[in-house]
Amino acid sequence: MRCPRASKLSQRNPPLATSRTAKAKMLKTPLHEAESARSFFLLHKPFLAGHGTASLPVRRRQSFHTKKQKKSSVRFVSRNIIKAEVSSTTSTTEKSIKVKAIVTVQVTVGGFFSNLGLTRGLDDISDLLGKSLLLELVSANLDPKSGREKATVKDYALRLGQEENEVKYESDFVVPPDFGDIGAILVENEHHKEMFIKNIVLDGFPNGTVNVSCDSWVHSKFDNPEKRIFFTNKSYLPSDTPDGLKRMREKELEILRGTGVGERKTFERIYDYDKYNDLGDPDSKEELARPVLGGKEHPYPRRCRTGREPTVKDPLSESRSSSVYVPRDEAFSEVKQLTFSVKALSSVLNALLPSIETALIDSDLGFPYFTAIDSLFNEGANLPKPENLGFFQSILSWLVKLFKDGGDDLFQFETPEMIDRDKFSWFRDEEFSRQTLAGLNPYSIELVTEWPLKSKLDPKIYGPAESAITREVIEQEIKGVMTLDEAIEGKKLFILDYHDLFLPYVYKVREIEGTTLYGSRTLFFLTHDCTLRPLAIELTRPAGNDKPQWRQVFTSNWDATSCWLWRLAKAHVNAHDSGYHQLVIHWLRTHCSCEPYIIAANRQLSAMHPIYRLLLPHFRYTMEINALARESLINGGGIIETSFSPGKYSMELSSVAYDQLWRFDMEALPADLIRRGMAVKDPKAKHGLKLTIADYPFANDGLDLWAAIKQWVSDYVNHYYPEPSLIESDQELQDWWTEVRTKGHEDKKDEPWWPVLKTQADLTHILTTIIWVVSGHHAAVNFGQYIYAGYFPNRPTITRTNMPTEEPSETEFLNFLKKPEFALLKCFPSQIQATKVMAVLEVLSNHSPDEEYIGDAMEPSWAECPIIKAAFERFSGSLKELEGLIDARNADINLKNRFGAGIVPYELLKPVSKPGVTGMGVPNSISI
Numbered sequence: 043m044r045c046p047r048a049s050k051l052s053q054r055n056p057p058l059a060t061s062r063t064a065k066a067k068m069l070k071t072p073l074h075e076a077e078s079a080r081s082f083f084l085l086h087k088p089f090l091a092g093h094g095t096a097s098l099p100v101r102r103r104q105s106f107h108t109k110k111q112k113k114s115s116v117r118f119v120s121r122n123i124i125k126a127e128v129s130s131t132t133s134t135t136e137k138s139i140k141v142k143a144i145v146t147v148q149v150t151v152g153g154f155f156s157n158l159g160l161t162r163g164l165d166d167i168s169d170l171l172g173k174s175l176l177l178e179l180v181s182a183n184l185d186p187k188s189g190r191e192k193a194t195v196k197d198y199a200l201r202l203g204q205e206e207n208e209v210k211y212e213s214d215f216v217v218p219p220d221f222g223d224i225g226a227i228l229v230e231n232e233h234h235k236e237m238f239i240k241n242i243v244l245d246g247f248p249n250g251t252v253n254v255s256c257d258s259w260v261h262s263k264f265d266n267p268e269k270r271i272f273f274t275n276k277s278y279l280p281s282d283t284p285d286g287l288k289r290m291r292e293k294e295l296e297i298l299r300g301t302g303v304g305e306r307k308t309f310e311r312i313y314d315y316d317k318y319n320d321l322g323d324p325d326s327k328e329e330l331a332r333p334v335l336g337g338k339e340h341p342y343p344r345r346c347r348t349g350r351e352p353t354v355k356d357p358l359s360e361s362r363s364s365s366v367y368v369p370r371d372e373a374f375s376e377v378k379q380l381t382f383s384v385k386a387l388s389s390v391l392n393a394l395l396p397s398i399e400t401a402l403i404d405s406d407l408g409f410p411y412f413t414a415i416d417s418l419f420n421e422g423a424n425l426p427k428p429e430n431l432g433f434f435q436s437i438l439s440w441l442v443k444l445f446k447d448g449g450d451d452l453f454q455f456e457t458p459e460m461i462d463r464d465k466f467s468w469f470r471d472e473e474f475s476r477q478t479l480a481g482l483n484p485y486s487i488e489l490v491t492e493w494p495l496k497s498k499l500d501p502k503i504y505g506p507a508e509s510a511i512t513r514e515v516i517e518q519e520i521k522g523v524m525t526l527d528e529a530i531e532g533k534k535l536f537i538l539d540y541h542d543l544f545l546p547y548v549y550k551v552r553e554i555e556g557t558t559l560y561g562s563r564t565l566f567f568l569t570h571d572c573t574l575r576p577l578a579i580e581l582t583r584p585a586g587n588d589k590p591q592w593r594q595v596f597t598s599n600w601d602a603t604s605c606w607l608w609r610l611a612k613a614h615v616n617a618h619d620s621g622y623h624q625l626v627i628h629w630l631r632t633h634c635s636c637e638p639y640i641i642a643a644n645r646q647l648s649a650m651h652p653i654y655r656l657l658l659p660h661f662r663y664t665m666e667i668n669a670l671a672r673e674s675l676i677n678g679g680g681i682i683e684t685s686f687s688p689g690k691y692s693m694e695l696s697s698v699a700y701d702q703l704w705r706f707d708m709e710a711l712p713a714d715l716i717r718r719g720m721a722v723k724d725p726k727a728k729h730g731l732k733l734t735i736a737d738y739p740f741a742n743d744g745l746d747l748w749a750a751i752k753q754w755v756s757d758y759v760n761h762y763y764p765e766p767s768l769i770e771s772d773q774e775l776q777d778w779w780t781e782v783r784t785k786g787h788e789d790k791k792d793e794p795w796w797p798v799l800k801t802q803a804d805l806t807h808i809l810t811t812i813i814w815v816v817s818g819h820h821a822a823v824n825f826g827q828y829i830y831a832g833y834f835p836n837r838p839t840i841t842r843t844n845m846p847t848e849e850p851s852e853t854e855f856l857n858f859l860k861k862p863e864f865a866l867l868k869c870f871p872s873q874i875q876a877t878k879v880m881a882v883l884e885v886l887s888n889h890s891p892d893e894e895y896i897g898d899a900m901e902p903s904w905a906e907c908p909i910i911k912a913a914f915e916r917f918s919g920s921l922k923e924l925e926g927l928i929d930a931r932n933a934d935i936n937l938k939n940r941f942g943a944g945i946v947p948y949e950l951l952k953p954v955s956k957p958g959v960t961g962m963g964v965p966n967s968i969s970i
């Protein structure tokens with residue numbers, strides 16, 4: 043049985059009417075019944091919001107409704123609660139229905155209930171007068187006689203009182219018997235400040251309670267006279283929309299789409315597209331000019347349009363702002379603690395990092411000894427107390443162990459779990475390899491299928507295409523266990539390939555002071571116990587700048603010099619992997635690529651569309667965190683540029699990766715694994731895929747999670763779309779998907795690989811892919827950041843010096859021979875780079891106390907449909923099973939990539955977590 047369809051109530055009589063003021067424009071009025079009651083609207087409401095519509099600005103009763111006047115009185119009770127008492131309540135017609143509405147409003151830091159601001163007093167008075175929140179019930183049905191929308195039933199809601207962080211408002215309506223089902227509620231906020239409405243519950247209807255989940259900011263009518271509309275929790279495909287709601291469904295989407303002009307204001311809810319043209323700041327400094335990402339030259343996904351003025355020096359770039367617009371409901375709700383992670387990130391970026399910069403005057407200073415790195419965890423570093431911390435102070439207290447009072451303060455990091463378990467693991471080759479399968483970036487390792495390894499770049503520019511890693515090198519390193527051909531045939535050879543992507547940027551990057559770059563290839567051999575062993579690293583500098591090509595193959599030999607060169611080469615590869623992880627695997631493939639899905643969904647899918655309701659929990663906070671990233675992380679001169687090897691070319695490189703590599707169809711986990719040769723289709727295998735490396739923790743857990751999501755989505759889709767024709771005829775759905783491809787990912791709109799959207803299977807696959815990327819994919823590459831990169835020698839974000847064998851001066855090489863440890867420390871990030879990145883990674887790895895995990899909480903609209911409710915409960919159950927399965931795998935001595943002495947168990951895809959830096963937990967959405 044398909045869920046919610048509005049029952050058609052008989053509509054024998056015209057409705058109770060409503061009217062409007064000139065100021066407060068209704069959402070749309072032209073079809074409303076015509077009788078005016080202007081004089082009522084101009085009157086102030088007396089001290090009452092009692093039962094029915096007696097004292098309200100409703101129009102006169104129709105002659106066929108008999109209604110006696112009420113006499114009301116008001117008494118003040120403590121805590122400003124006003125209660126209306128009806129001294130001689132009389133009924134309306136016998137068939138009218140008395141309905142009570144309870145509105146729950148969240149107390150927020152910056153909203154109406156904030157104690158800040160001059161308007162608070164005025165708003166309190168409005169509350170006392172009972173004229174602060176106007177509700178109008180909207181019928182789902184048209185008037186059968188006129189064929190027009192029925193007049194709404196309206197009433198002011200009266201503030202009852204506050205409990206903890208919630209304030210309740212109450213309203214009593216008398217609904218005419220022929221009103222039909224309630225389809226929506228119009229809300230007008232007559233306070234001077236916005237308010238955050240959680241929900242509205244209507245009690246008293248014969249068919250039971252009507253729930254309206256809002257979770258939305260409602261603007262002040264003084265900012266925007268347009269009333270807000272909230273549809274009930276019943277979901278409708280466009281073709282099923284009750285007649286009385288059709289116009290409002292379209293109108294609401296028009297509002298959300300906006301007109302595409304003007305600068306967006308904070309209270310607005312407009313979703314629109316723009317290029318990434320706000321990363322640079324050419325007006326501030328010439329060197330902060332950055333290319334526009336998006337368009338033919340630098341293809342890129344689109345971000346949310348803010349409409350700010352262009353910069354003076356570059357009309358194609360948008361001026362920067364310290365407060366980047368996102369549609370109001372995408373912003374963090376500002377409820378105490380609810381914004382934990384992002385506020386913490388904001389405080390780290392805006393308060394702590396400047397403090398670190400102040401303390402470390404020499405920006406090039408590296409760590410003099412390895413013990414100096416350890417002291418960041420053991421003893422702390424002196425740091426001037428950050429200024430202007432305000433209430434961020436309490437948020438920061440968990441980040442740093444201690445800020446002592448008086449004088450300079452001690453700034454101390456938590457020891458990352460990896461180092462806590464095994465202080466020397468970062469040094470070992472086994473751990474270097476293991477992390478390609480179970481670490482922070484399990485997305486880059488690939489099977490070698492062809493030999494010799496060849497570059498696709500132009501050899502005339504970049505030098506010989508063929509790799510310097512020869513057959514002999516491989517066979518020597520695998521010690522004659524098998525030949526190279528047998529290794530390739532037996533799927534034993536794997537690669538981290540950062541050659542072609544980085545090579546064109548080597549000279550550009552080397553022009554930036556304090557950094558360097560190579561193209562790299564790292565080869566691994568799969569041993570009999572399913573672990574990888576690194577064989578060789580090739581570092582390449584192409585020909586250019588009047589220099590010939592330079593490249594060298596490093597192996598882990600037994601002599602001391604080779605060992606130290608190997609360690610240095612590993613540092614370069616780790617920096618490549620670290621940059622690729624952050625710029626491509628994390629930022630581009632999750633945060634950045636998903637913003638268009640959110641924008642398109644809000645522009646094209648009604649809030650009452652079942653697919654919108656399926657996706658909504660998976661969009662939480664993403665646009666806000668992305669806006670913050672544009673403001674302070676990925677911007678010109680921001681953390682990424684100043685701390686990662688590619689420097690100011692970082693974002694441009696992510697554009698190159700988008701151009702060359704990003705494909706929607708390959709974002710599905712099974713397709714991604716197959717593309718990298720890490721799995722093949724096998725109908726007999728679990729989930730129909732046989733893994734090339736059986737103990738591949740990310741893939742093992744990921745495929746289970748993928749399958750659970752797919753089943754839930756399939757159940758959901760098949761319930762709402764029993765026939766494929768319903769998918770093709772669903773105009774909102776088709777428009778959403780078209781817009782994702784043609785506007786959100788406009789630079790890839792003509793690619794042949796976009797999935798078509800015709801059948802239930804098509805829709806299930808598209809939605810599963812999106813939900814996987816924002817949940818499993820993001821969690822796997824986000825929440826291990828501090829564990830694996832908090833101790834930066836394990837994953838330096840930048841290497842600052844060339845290999846000592848690349849055209850060294852005699853002194854440089856002698857220094858390397860004399861103190862190789864110092865050469866490594868000099869190559870690693872500077873103190874300022876390392877500590878800034880550590881602070882940011884710790885916040886990014888943190889789960890806030892209000893985190894919403896996948897399969898954990900049922901959406902109210904799902905709960906109202908028994909079939910969907912049961913499907914979600916199955917989904918939730920399957921994720922609980924996955925928890926147990928992951929625990930069991932981590933305890934299995936045979937799975938050496940996740941079990942062993944000092945090894946961090948692979949828990950990144952365990953669905954649920956406690957708050958904090960836990961290295962587990964899959965949130966519904968990209969929320970940090």
Ligand SMILES: [Fe+2]
Nearest residue numbers: 820824968970
């Ligand atoms: Fe993230």
